[in-house]
Amino acid sequence: MSRGRVAWVFNLDAEDELARGGPHTPTNVMRARVQSLMPQLAALMLAGDEVLWPPGAPLQHARVGLAWCPTPWALEQLRRAGLEVPEAPDPAVLRKVNHRQFSNDLGQALPGARFVHTEAALREALGDEPVLERVSSERNWLLKRPLGYAGRGRRKIGSGPWSPADRTWIDAALKTGDGLQVEPFVTRVLDCALHGEVTVDGSLRLGEPTRSIIDEAGTWVSSERAGPSDLTAAERETLVHEAQVTARALGAAGYFGPFGLDAFRWRAPDGSTHFQPRCEINARYSMGWAVGLGSS
Amino acid sequence: MSAQPPLPAGTVERWAWDFICSTDLAQKLAPPPPPTQWSHPSEPHLIAAPGRPPQLVAREKKKKTPKVQLTARRAEVIHTFLHHELQAAELMAWAILAFPSTPVSFRRGLLSLCRDEIRHLQLYRDHLETLGHPFGTFTVNDWFWKRVPASSRADADQAPTAAHFLARLGIAFEGANLDHGARYTAAFAAAGDARAAEIQAQIVEEEVPHAAFALHWFRELTGDVAFETWRQYLPAPISPAMARGTPLNVEARLKAGFAPEFLDALAGWDAGPAGQK
Numbered sequence: 001m002s003r004g005r006v007a008w009v010f011n012l013d014a015e016d017e018l019a020r021g022g023p024h025t026p027t028n029v030m031r032a033r034v035q036s037l038m039p040q041l042a043a044l045m046l047a048g049d050e051v052l053w054p055p056g057a058p059l060q061h062a063r064v065g066l067a068w069c070p071t072p073w074a075l076e077q078l079r080r081a082g083l084e085v086p087e088a089p090d091p092a093v094l095r096k097v098n099h100r101q102f103s104n105d106l107g108q109a110l111p112g113a114r115f116v117h118t119e120a121a122l123r124e125a126l127g128d129e130p131v132l133e134r135v136s137s138e139r140n141w142l143l144k145r146p147l148g149y150a151g152r153g154r155r156k157i158g159s160g161p162w163s164p165a166d167r168t169w170i171d172a173a174l175k176t177g178d179g180l181q182v183e184p185f186v187t188r189v190l191d192c193a194l195h196g197e198v199t200v201d202g203s204l205r206l207g208e209p210t211r212s213i214i215d216e217a218g219t220w221v222s223s224e225r226a227g228p229s230d231l232t233a234a235e236r237e238t239l240v241h242e243a244q245v246t247a248r249a250l251g252a253a254g255y256f257g258p259f260g261l262d263a264f265r266w267r268a269p270d271g272s273t274h275f276q277p278r279c280e281i282n283a284r285y286s287m288g289w290a291v292g293l294g295s296s
Numbered sequence: 297m298s299a300q301p302p303l304p305a306g307t308v309e310r311w312a313w314d315f316i317c318s319t320d321l322a323q324k325l326a327p328p329p330p331p332t333q334w335s336h337p338s339e340p341h342l343i344a345a346p347g348r349p350p351q352l353v354a355r356e357k358k359k360k361t362p363k364v365q366l367t368a369r370r371a372e373v374i375h376t377f378l379h380h381e382l383q384a385a386e387l388m389a390w391a392i393l394a395f396p397s398t399p400v401s402f403r404r405g406l407l408s409l410c411r412d413e414i415r416h417l418q419l420y421r422d423h424l425e426t427l428g429h430p431f432g433t434f435t436v437n438d439w440f441w442k443r444v445p446a447s448s449r450a451d452a453d454q455a456p457t458a459a460h461f462l463a464r465l466g467i468a469f470e471g472a473n474l475d476h477g478a479r480y481t482a483a484f485a486a487a488g489d490a491r492a493a494e495i496q497a498q499i500v501e502e503e504v505p506h507a508a509f510a511l512h513w514f515r516e517l518t519g520d521v522a523f524e525t526w527r528q529y530l531p532a533p534i535s536p537a538m539a540r541g542t543p544l545n546v547e548a549r550l551k552a553g554f555a556p557e558f559l560d561a562l563a564g565w566d567a568g569p570a571g572q573k
Contacts (some may be wrong), residue, residue, distance in 0.1 A: 105508035105553070107405020111332060114412075117501060120494075124415065130329040242401055249512055252521075268332050277401060 005048035007062035009077045010034050010041055012150070014069030014284060018095040019147040019178070024073040026053075040222070043290040052081050059083075069094065069284035070257065087200065093254040097283040100146040100181040106249055109276050111135050113183035115146075119174060125182040129159055132184050137269045140185040143170070146178045149282075151218030156185055186266040188214075189273065192226055192235075194243040195260045195292035202256075204247045207292030209239055212262070223288030235275045239263050242277035250283060260286035307335040308407060309396075312389035313343070315410075321349035324382060325421055325431065327414065330407060334400070341393040342456070346386045346441060351432035352379075358437060364480070364487045371429035373480070374492060378420035378431055380473075381499075383440040385413035387465055390445060395458040402458065402513055409506055416502070419495045426491070440469065447531045459517040463529035466510020468539035470503055474548040475541025477503070500548060507552035523561035536565045 011017070012034050017024040026034075031054045034041070038051070045051075050062045053074075065078030070088030078085045089097075096102055104115035112131035116122045126141055133139065145153030155169050162170065173180050191214045196206040209226040231239065243261045250259060262280035267273050301317070303310040311330040318324055324347075348354065361376065362369035388410035392403050421431050444465050448456035477500035484492035515521040518529070527536060540562050549559055 101505070105505050106512055107401055107509055108408040109401055109404040111330065111407075113408070115505065118498070121498065121502070128329070134329060134332060238400060241399055245399065245401065245516055248516060252512075252515055270332075272332060274332055 003046070004064060005046070005050070005062050006064045006066040007050045007052040007059050007078070007081065007083055008041075008045065009053040009065065009067040009074040010037075010051065011053065011068050011071060011074045011077075012037070014071050014074070014094075015098060015147040015149040017071045017073055018069075018091070018098060019145075019176075021095075024071070026073075037287075040287060043294070044285060052083070053077050069098075089255050089257065094283065095147070097250055097253050097255045097281065098147060099178070100144060101179060102249075102253070103278060103281050104181065106246065106278065108183075109278060110183045110186065113181070115179055115181050117174070117177070117179045119170070122170065122174070122180060122182060126157070126159055132159055133269070135186055135268055136184040137187045137267070138185055142183050142185040143173070144181040144183070145173050146181065150220065151215070154218055186268075186276075188264045189267050190230065190265040191262070192231060192239065192264065193223070193260050193262045193286070193288050193292065194239050195258070195286065195289045196243055196247055197258050197293070198247050198251050198256050200256045202251045204244065204251075205293070206240065206243055206247075207289075207294075209236060210288045210292045212288055220287045223291045225291060235265065235277075238275060238277045246278065246281055250281075255283050257283070258285045258289055259283045260289055260292075302341065303337065303393075304335050306331050307333050309335045309337060309341075309393060312392045312407075312410075313341065316343050316386045316389050316393075317347040319347040319349050321351050321432065324349060325418065330411070334403075336400070337393075337396050340396055340455070342445070343390055343393065344445070346383075346438070348436075348438075349432075353432075353435045355435035355437050358439065364483050364489075367427055368429065370484070370487060370489060370492065371424055371427040372434050374420050374424055374427070375429065375431065375434045375436075377480075378417050378424065379436045380440065381413050381417035381420060383438060384465070384470070385410050385417065387440060387444050387461075388413060391458065391461050391465075394445075394448070394456050395461070398458050398517075402516075405509055405513070409509060412502055412506065416499050419498070423491055423495055440465070443534070444469075447534055450531070457517075459514060460529050460531070462510045462514040462517070463526050464534065466507065467514060467526055468530065468534070468536075470506045470510060471549065471552070471554065472539050472541050473503055474500055474507060474545045474552070475543065478545040478548065479541060479543075500545070504548050504552045507549070507554070511553045521555070521558070523558045526558075536562055540565075 013026050013030045034054045050059050063084055065083035065085055067074035072091050075085050101115055112128050114125045116125055141157050143155045157166055191212040193210050193212055198204055209231055210223045211226045211230050212223050213221040215221050246261050260282040261278055263277045264279055265273055265275050301313050303313050308330050315327045362372050364370040364373055388406045392406050424430055447464055448461040477496055481493050481496040484496055511521050544563055
């Protein structure tokens with residue numbers, strides 16, 4: 001990475017802002033959460049970089065701002081601090097490309113996965129028991145809200161009757177009219193990612209595949225460069241190709257900036273393993289971005 | 297059609313082959329779930345025509361679509377739509393076999409779309425039964441089969457290409473279905489058939505991503521999704537006039553990713569030189 005010194009806004013709750021639209025104020029809990037992640041986020045910072053948000057020491061040298069995701073709130077923080085605000089995609093574009101519908105439109109890759117908007121369609125998807133039996137060792141489905149992050153906005157659900165808590169969660173999710181990603185809950189045996197950057201002129205810079213450590217709730221814990229034995233040659237090739245396709249789709253949608261593509265290897269109940277080359281598109285910085293793009 | 301499936305059992309490709317070639321009505325309407333394994337054959341397998349169960353009687357000529365106020369006529373329309381969904385599902389499976397050198401994520405997407413089409417035909421099937429006219433009551437016309445494989449190529453003596461297939465089935469026909477589907481949602485509701493209207497609305501909504509998928513992959517394969525580029529991938533006598541309903545469902549099409557300029561050109565196609573119908 002080479003650029004001048006910047007002041008960062010680490011708005012890790014960007015998806016919340018994009019989901020709600022309108023005015024945004026990060027919660028105190030979110031601020032504390034981001035502060036606790038500063039040791040890991042420091043990987044994105046170059047020597048001399050400073051942090052505007054979460055607030056800490058006053059800025060010393062930085063004249064230019066940079067955001068985790070250039071949402072209206074993040075850009076406003078940069079403006080208020082008198083920093084040069086970088087060119088950024090339109091907020092509607094940010095919302096579109098980070099929305100799971102965007103990934104759905106590139107094609108679902110996991111058997112039985114669908115993006116639904118209504119309870120009827122959801123029930124229909126959850127009724128696909130023959131597929132669930134072949135794919136999910138736990139015989140569970142995973143529901144994902146369209147603009148979730150860090151394992152938030154997900155719910156594991158069985159194929160039987162819904163519990164009251166399921167009902168409440170599903171009602172709240174569908175009420176927004178934004179839809180839900182439904183996919184079988186599969187046994188993941190390797191989480192990985194490929195990060196890159198689409199420039200304003202549409203050119204693409206890709207990093208090296210990373211291996212991610214993800215906890216039970218789907219939250220990122222750490223990333224490291226994938227070793228030669230982590231991914232098979234075919235998986236690596238598929239992942240790179242998928243990232244190239246995704247980057248072109250991002251560019252065509254009007255997005256430019258950093259992005260990450262999460263992927264995983266999964267094991268079916270019959271013991272066979274498969275590769276899911278696109279489970280999340282993060283059109284923003286992400287925790288493993290510097291690991292994949294860095295020089296080390 | 298080969299009597300000997302050349303593809304290994306237990307793979308998606310063999311599943312696609314079996315689904316297309318089956319002459320069993322139950323399997324056509326409710327095939328088993330596809331396997332998780334892919335065989336990734338190196339050579340394309342081009343199936344010339346689908347298997348047709350004896351219950352489905354073919355007609356050669358296109359019929360004028362009946363009005364939907366009377367139950368029997370409405371059932372005939374829904375019967376036609378069911379057969380459209382069946383052909384769309386079969387043609388998605390056909391493309392999995394026809395384009396083995398395309399990216400695996402494209403073929404996985406085709407499989408997902410194929411399964412959507414199967415669900416859609418099942419929605420129609422169930423409703424037809426409540427109307428007292430199960431699938432097979434009326435004659436069927438393999439209109440899409442007669443056109444899509446044959447025109448998924450630049451010239452008759454050339455191999456089909458995925459870009460031609462997408463231009464034809466995904467952008468032209470599935471795009472047009474967004475228009476026709478919205479019109480029939482209203483027509484079914486006006487005829488007092490709330491369930492038919494509900495099914496139609498659901499299918500329109502779920503086919504928005506199908507058109508989006510086609511636009512995305514057409515752009516990916518050709519580098520562009522402008523109207524003129526797309527038109528070049530529509531072999532004569534196919535024209536943009538066959539790729540739209542009246543009126544255009546602009547909202548759904550924009551949601552799918554059609555550019556406003558594309559829709560303007562599509563809507564205004566009749567205004568072109570004589571003969572460009």
